[in-house]
Every structure is written in structure tokens, then in C-alpha cells.
């Protein structure tokens with residue numbers, strides 16, 4: 141699996157430090173508010189578990205499962221909701237926890253989808269931002285790192301369902317996905 145990595149972009153240590161920084165900032169910003177973290181499966185699974193441990197104020201956690209990439213390296217453009225929220229989010233402060241924003245199609249669809257549920261606020265924390273490829277503009281309140289226009293894997297993020305269990309974030313060798 142590690143042989144398929146072109147370059148390690150963020151180490152285990154970098155990522156744990158980044159979660160600490162984001163957790164501190166979120167804890168300050170949401171002090172006294174009813175915070176619900178909404179992890180977007182599957183990609184956000186590792187980021188969500190690391191980030192939530194660094195948040196020092198009370199919060200609920202929820203998950204949605206959303207997909208648009210399938211086994212390819214480009215967005216299908218069609219966002220599929222495989223699992224919706226379990227709780228009523230009216231009056232709550234929603235913080236969507238996402239691993240990567242690329243075209244922006246997934247997050248803009250999601251925010252639109254959740255808009256009429258009477259949440260007090262809806263914001264996004266996204267670990268990685270691949271700015272160069274953006275097709276849909278969407279404001280992201282908290283961003284971990286900017287990444288180059290490479291196919292990213294590891295720390296929950298897959299190519300065709302593989303590499304999610306790598307403990308670091310890297311780019312995938314071109315020959316693996318540009319066939």
C-alpha cells in the first residue's frame with residue numbers, strides 16, 4: 141500500500157497537531173452553544189475521531205453517509221445520500237466535519253440539503269482544501285491545510301475504497317489512477 145504513495149504531505153504528528161489547533165479554536169467559538177458535529181462518512185471517519193477528542197466543550201455527534209466519487213478519481217457530479225441524520229437539528233449549531241473539499245459539489249449539496257431543517261447555524265470544518273479544482277463556491281469556516289491538485293489518500297481518504305487506513309496523508313502515484 142505504501143509503495144503506491146507518491147509523496148507524504150502530512151505526517152501523523154502534523155495531523156495530530158492540526159486537530160489540536162482546530163479543536164481549540166472550535167471550543168472557543170462554540171462556548172455556551174449547543175454544538176452538533178456532523179461527520180460525513182466515510183472519508184471523515186479518522187478526522188472526526190481525532191478532532192472530537194480535542195474539543196473541550198459539550199457536543200453531540202451525528203453522521204451522514206454521502207458519496208459521489210465511487211471507484212473513480214473524479215466526481216460523478218451526482219451526490220448520493222446513503223444515510224441521513226438521526227436527530228432533529230432545529231435550534232442546534234451544526235458543524236459539518238469533512239475530510240476534503242475538491243470541486244465543492246458534495247458540500248454545497250449537503251448545506252443546501254440541510255438548510256430547511258431550522259438549525260441555528262450551519263458551518264463547515266474541512267481538513268483539506270484542494271482549491272484549484274473548485275467548481276462550486278462554498279464558505280468553509282475552518283480549514284486545516286491547502287493541498288495541491290493531486291489525488292489524495294490516507295487518514296480516512298480513499299481511492300476506490302483503498303488506502304483509508306494509512307496513518308498519514310499523501311498523494312497517489314499517477315500510474316495508479318490515471319489508467
Ligand SMILES: O=P(O)(O)OC[C@H]1O[C@H](OP(=O)(O)OP(=O)(O)O)[C@H](O)[C@@H]1O
Nearest residue numbers: 182183207208209241242243244245246
Ligand atoms: O468536493 P468534492 O469534489 O465533492 O469532493 C469531496 C468529497 O469526495 C469524497 O467523498 P466520496 O464521494 O469519495 O465518498 P467517501 O467519503 O465515502 O470516500 C470526500 O470524502 C468528500 O466528501
Ligand code: HPA
Nearest residue numbers: 242290291292293297298
Ligand atoms: O483527492 C481526493 N482523494 C480522494 N477522494 C477525493 N474526493 C475528492 N477529492 C479527492
Ligand SMILES: [Mg+2]
Nearest residue numbers: 183209210298
Ligand atoms: Mg471516496
